[in-house]
Amino acid sequence: MNLNALIDFALVATNEGLGKASRASGRSKATLSRRIADLEEQLGVRLIERSARGLKLTEAGEMLIARTEGPLGEVIEAMTAAQEGLSTPRGRLRVAAPVLFSQLAMGRIGAEFCAAYPQVSLDVVAEDRLVDLVEEQYDVAIRINPSPDSSLVGRCFAKDRLVVVAAPGIAKPTRGAVRPVPSIVFSNFQPTHWNLDDGRLILEPVPKLWFSSFLMIRDAAIAGGGAALIPQSIAGSQLARGELVQWGTVSGVEAQLWVLHTSRRLAAPKVRAFVDFMCARYLDMSLVLEG
Template sequence: MDINALVDFALVATNGGLGKASRASGRSKATLSRRIADLEDQLGVRLIERSARGLKLTEAGELLMARTEGPMNEVAEAMTAAREGLSIPRGHLRVASPVLFAQLAMGRIGAEFCAAYPEITLEVVAEDRVVDLVEEQYDVAIRVNPSPDSGLVGRCFAKDRMVVVAAPSIPAPPPGAVRQVPAIVFSTFQPTHWNLDEGRLVLEPVPRLRFSSFLTIRDAAIAGGGAALIPQSIAWNPLARGELVQWGMVSGVDASLWVLHTSRRLAAPKVRAFVEFICCHYPDASLVLTG
């Protein structure tokens, strides 16, 4: 298949017509039309319907565009990188991050990253929903315990543990039978047990306060609102200051943070640079957050 014909097809489809594609590329409408006709002959299907109103992609044309748009962009980026020496990360990098990680870590990481790569501008969007990298035009996503996705690749750069903590004024229940405890829980909490230290202590949390933020839950625990299950990374400082006491570590709910992107083979230099930078920021994979 003639790669130039495929490029010209994508150009016409993206611009919505031969005239606009011609003006955008500097190639004649006749050349573009001939290339598309050649591509249709090779595939044996119509890709574009021509009418007095203009051009419209056929079902086959839409399918071809959907399947080739990403790879064609990768090829274009790779060719640009090759012309520029391949090793210079540049351009706008858009990153999706969980709210907690963005609030407590991404400001510092972002500033250091841009200092290391002055030709990159960084945009970090903090939200806890799972974004579609392609549809929403993100280059990178940071996710906690991501589900397998054949369209994404990446690396685990840090891990966290979940601990049950409470203010020193609240006595820790003794080991034995399941113990009910007043608890501060997440808004989406469902009835469950907290199995601490592989069964040494089993707690039945009785919700008294519900919040949608781990930081708010932590602060309510410091204020004596009840026991709380929070990431160890945000509990370390209050534990060190004596504001909280750790009752135990919950088994089987570790949190792994991954940095993910869409390209398997031709990741842009800016994406490769960010992945390597954030992994090097946590060399021992230990997640230490402050705040």
């Protein structure tokens, strides 16, 4: 055990940053940062998350600080507790997930995950905006086609496609020139063409209904409101029952769902467990959402 590293960690945590800790101790920020990294490697847990606004203690970091306010014997006990107490998934796991995926999948996923890991409690927030995992204290985010971000790591666990569907009573346009079709679209719809099956059918959507939810768009299509562009994952049951007919798949577009977290080196056991769980649940990468 490197007690100097523990002392420096407590110094940084107490001063809420490397700069203040450096001025208070006379040691360089590089030395303090290296000591904390050494302590994290020794314990096998992440103690501090770094963001543009400063530093925040992780659950393990807060636990270590709380347990090291006594004499040296308690310091040694705290290091053991931080290392062994978090070696199995436990504690509260906060997850931010897209609204549609949350509504149609996360309820069942959450119940199954907590049954597999009874020492973990799950807090899922439906968010379509890009949350800041460190500042807003999320452990994990599920995102669709995430932009590259050096501060986040994770894995793609499922894929989806966009398809054009309509009620059986609406005639599918024939191939050839661009075909205008009465359509149901998103509220922020911008004029575009739907290029289906590598250009074999090109449609020009003529909006008749605007909605802010894929579920409303799908239900309006079932009711005969027009053609609709929706994720294939939410239309599987309706296509199988004949409530909808698929006109084609949008060419060159694929939705990838990723489960992301902040720690590049030492993800908490509860985070690693959730990432592995999501990937195991969608082994073939296909996404089916019932609702």
